[in-house]
Amino acid sequence: MKKDIPVYSIDKLSLFKQKDIQISRFAPYLAVHKNLHLAHKHDFYHLILFLEGGGTHDIDFHTFPVRPYQIYFMIPGQVHSWSFEGPVDGYVINFSGSFFHSFLARADFLSQFSFFNGIVDDSVIDIPEEIQPKVKHYFEALLKESDTDSTFGLDMVRALLIQLFITIHRISDAEKSGKTSLHNYAILKNFQKLIEANYNTLRLPKEYAEKLFLTPNYLNTICRQLMGVSSGEVIRIRIVMEAKRQLVNLDLTVAEIAYNLNFEDTSYFTKFFKKQAGVTPKEFREAEIKRVNRANSRLGSIT
Template identity: 30%
Template sequence: MLLNKSIDIPYQQLPFSGQFNVAPLGVFRNELTEQPHRHDHFQIIWITKGKGRHMVDFVWYEVEDDMIFLLRPGQVHQLDCEREGYFLYFTEQFYFTNKNDKETLYDFTSLFDNWHGYGPISTSGNTTESLLGLIQLMSKEKSCAPNCSRGIVKHYLNAFLLLVEREKKRNAAETMMPLTHDARVVQLRRLLEQHYRTEHQVAFYASAFALTPKRLNEITKDTTGRTVTELLHDRIVLESKRSLAFSHKSVKEICYELGFEDPAYFSRFFKNNTGISPQDFRDMMFK
């Protein structure tokens, strides 16, 4: 059970000035962090020592030492654990100050993709030391206000993200699930995020790449193990769950907001993808 009553789940706004911050986990702890909530920015939670669990989009993960959770804007999460470590948050606008940055800086957005399934990242010895050093460098530079250099912070952050990406690939290799990358799939994710409420046909997304639906499905299947339709349905189901669990909206209202014209069809769609009806899912959340 996540909550004892249905509420419109809030977005947790940036608690500090600016579009970036790094601090010990203990600094950022209030009633909201102990309840399901979401952010309008990217967040990295690095638990150096911890025991308990962490919920991300309705799935609970056991917390261990030296574990990193990557959160995209809008992801619902809840911390239910003893924890020491650090958190970083930043906006895409902070990282990519202007269009030229896209050509010179690492595109971190692919690191936060979950097409291969969400999961925390475990860090190894040498990398853990390097990540800690970068945390200290970012903290030191940020404390130099008003002379703090955005460029210096971004390059430290860039190095931090690259190390985390390497650890993500190492984790995948150890579980015999190597990650593959295709820039078109990254772009597809962005298109799905923008249009999943209104565009439910593969042809719409394929046209953005001047590809046939069959060819785009082949690309996504090779890279993610999922077809475009499956990725789209996953995203719709996730948003359905968020609205059912954390809002007062009726099933009919949720249906229309997600681009379905027939509530009965939406209910069948939800049950086919989850094994449970929308109303039963909502009731299960608040038993």
């Protein structure tokens, strides 16, 4: 296990001429980047549509089975790894945060899509059978545009990506519409954005409710309706996630991580982490080291 989790940029991974966008079939991409089975981060947006394959993939330490017509989305900074079984194929798209800036007036355009909110359970989606051909068509069109030097080629890629994002977003929107109003969903999105910006300093639901001009009880009700947990738990989940991301960096001691996350002392951080994660920070780190070593052994036996 490396002492510091690697962070990859598009220019290190790209096999293509554009530095801000990379589109490929997944099998050749995987053949070139075999090291990506280990835990790593990206400084770009990343999505994969699986068409065939098995095994598992992890996003922020949540494990998902690989299955055909599953698509997942990742934002910069999330931790990711793979453990595939047998041949795997599909499509992969990587793009920088600035890829849409010259095309759209809204700087926050991507944040309106639920799968780009950094919440793991919102970012892995099984495509319903009735729209699988439509989704596959978008990826094939994106591949074709990326391989040509046509006039407005990159703008066509951007337009196709937006159509793909809207199509996928409507799937999750349809699921959520039966649970609560779009107004409440918008409140949850704003709550999540505030947590992302303030989780290191604001820990109480009432502090966020005040910023959202809501009562703490109403905010709590929305979280339970949409996420099945309390507003306080939503905050704690984000803190634990950051702790896990830092724990896989072996250059950081547990005490340093506790300090980074604004805990009063290491003992309090350890108790908090164990209550939320079920293991101590040390036990989590040791388990991750063993998991990486097993993955390295499997890869070694294959190669």
